[in-house]
Amino acid sequence: MEKTYQPSAIEQKWYQTWEAKGYFKPSGTGEPYCIMIPPPNVTGSLHMGHGFQESIIDALIRFQRMNGKNTLWQVGTDHAGIATQMVVERLLTQEENCTRHDLGREKFIERVWQWKEHSGGTITKQLRRLGASPDWSRERFTMDDGFYQAVQEVFVRLYEDGLIYRGNRLVNWDPKLHTAISDLEVENREENGHLWHFNYPLSDGSGHLTVATTRPETMLGDSAVAVHPEDERYRHLIGQNVKLPLTDREIPIIADDYVDKEFGTGCVKITPAHDFNDYEVGQRHALELINIFDENAHINANAPDAYRGMERFAARKKVVEDIQALGLLEKIEPHKLKVPRGDRSGVVIEPYLTNQWYVKTATLAEKAISEVENGNIQFVPSQYENMYFAWMRDIQDWCISRQLWWGHRIPAWYDNEGNIYVARNEDEVRQKFSLADDLELKQDEDVLDTWFSSGLWTFGTLGWPEQTDELNTFHPSSVLVTGFDIIFFWVARMIMLTLYFRKEVPFHTVYVHGLVRDKHGNKMSKSKGNVIDPIDLIDGIDIDTLVKKRTTGLMRPQDAPDIEAVTREDYPEGFAPYGTDALRYTYYSLASTGRDINFDVGRIEGFRNFCNKLWNASNYVLMNCQNKDCGTSDSDPIALSLADRWIISRLQQTNAAVIEGINSYRFDLASQALYDFIWKDYCDWYIELSKPILNDSDSTEETLRGTRRTLIRVLESTLRLAHPLMPFITEELWQRVKTPAGAAGETIMLADYPLPEAKLIDANAEAELDWLKDVITGLRNIRGEMNISPGKKLECLLSNGSEVDKTRFENNQQYLVKLANLDSADWLTDREDAPLCATALVGSLEILVPMAGLIDKDAELGRLNKEIQKKEKDKERVEAKLNNEKFTAKAPAEVVQKEKDKLSELSQALDKLKEQQEKIKTL
């Protein structure tokens, strides 16, 4: 066996074997368990968030698979309309200096498909590197033929049921991408702006009104000025007109509750075509909608000549200058305001009047709310339910059309008279509506919002609208593992659409995980230069390559030197090849619920070391068990030592804790329990305790068999226990361990997951071993504090011990000799005879190590003093408690008794320590 753990040597090998053998497929027997992957963008690559999410899914899947469930992990990718189209457009610009319009729709879409074929495998290859075990034979894509069918079906049926309609109203318009986007795709960020105060002259020449605006350019589209109906300042002006400067129009002064008297001047310019609030006001007062922008948000022909064709911010500047020139600029104030920006393009979004398709959400949401209320769907952690309810109860109709080319084209056709025909395809349209063959029909140019198709993910991937076996078996899926950032985008819509078309929930549990951030809690982003590629953590990367990766392709190239400096400071050596198992374990250890996780590379190193620890422990076990009698035949007599019984007992408890952790999505607790068991219990104590037995020529065959069997079987169980979290190393080791352990099977992946057995929990063995650990630790402590070399054998004297202590000492001499390097132990009949000694207390037992020639007395006095102070502080606290009558009167009897026991123990210990202190002082 290789001396150190080399992840690269085992990971690829095992993954290929697993996949080739078809282990990832559902077994076909057992209770169904299914997780649908949140489909990553087909042209994307794996980032830390994916790594985290897929590691969690894989742990759940492997765990349930080993539990005997009929397990399906459905995998696939999303066409991600806007994101993908933007990537390909950028490529076109960079490489061929042309736009999609130069190519035309058909050619452009061809290019996107080419790009998809080219890069579409990247993320799925990277998923394999993570050890993910989805059923690759069922891989889907949100624009494959099956999804095409499902999407057409859903659209047509919703339309026929009156839940999809076409409407002309204000939408969020992205002037860069030339498409409508939904409310959710708009990010409102606070920015520094100005509040411009303009004077609008009254038409009768009697004065002016001052309006305050953050968007001066929209005044060209003003239809009115509004004041509050009860505002004394302006009441008398209601119904009069003002002259709209820079135009030849006159507009009315209207009264509306919408106006806040306290804000600004109390006069609001109303621009119904370019502001959502103004639109509402306009509706109420039947105001004219004057659209002054084209699709680029450049000024159009509805505005005066002087501004036509101007870009909106240039127009703003000119409007302000012109108003000022007219002497109508009252003042300009600095003002913080929320600016709506497109989450993809980053440009300021315009409210813009267009025809779009909408899904009526009110009735869909009702059912979606009640299914969460009644517990058919549960969020973990549950506070996300509140967020879900809040949004769902105030849900707006969903704008589903996008003016893009990449996506599912809307199955609606128009004739030359503008009649709309909705059906699954053009033939069906003609048939359904009995249209003449020669009637010219044109399909709607728009495509559907990406989330419309991914909303069908749980049932679309299983073959719907066909009634497939898979659909019947695996739907509803078991749990959805996802980030909180797409609860509205995706989770809510899936719930609504699935309930409507399947009359059942899409999943029973939504496990919401946090965002992966850098070690200081900052979001990882290219521009911050703090992005970590999970693959680099697996394979390792040298510092120069890492710097290059982080500094190329920056939006702001001037940041490169800073990013380089910080990167070189943080990771002077780059990343070592930590391997997949260490990466996964790091994710699990950080996966507490309900908060973001800060990823510190320092931690992955610790878990790589943990893998190495497991590796070497296995090496030790194999050295001692391979080709030896491990008592696995069960016919030979066997004797279990104290240590054997103890580690078996601890294994049961660990087993239960790991299962509990996974079942409650507390991967941090599960991984911690396993880590402590393997490193502390098994390696630090059990393996060490096995040495004196295995190396002692006096050990009986029965005892040897017992120890070997325990060593190998506990290891074998532990590997199965750990497999869902660290698949590769456990498979590699299990293949070597299974035969001597008397286990069989082709792969650990399909072995049974261990179940704890209550009857193997041995409280007595645990108590005995705790005592032994205290004795050994006490002796080590003396050795460490007194600077006694580990090679020096200790002799010790014992006093005040009970019969139990004596028995324990005798029974465990073998261990003490080895682990504490104890040469001999003599019982004192009269403690006064003891020479100058260092002391350790275990319960009432006093362990004395004669110090002659070992140390100076000052050091031991210091040590004793520290010990005494600590115990005295404890004692004071306990005494104070017990002296409090209210405590003794009201606290449960067992708590009071516990305190009393504690007090007497502390008093005894203090007496002994003080006695010892006096004795040393006099010497």
Next chain:
RNA sequence: GGGUGGUUAGCUCAGUUGGGAGAGCGACGGCCUUACAAGCCGUAGGUCACAGGUUCGACCCCUGUACCACCCACCA
């Protein structure tokens, strides 16, 4: 403006029915001890954000405050 989460060791974080504050990393000291120096042994370090309250007893429950993060909302 409304809401959610957070504040515990130098750093990153656990602490689930209220009863003696923990881990990993880092720091310090000692060890190449026949599985492992990617290791072993030991040590130090915390007014559990702050202020009240409930309780015999509060990191934990309640109220309020501060700061951080995020979500939602139509204030020109």
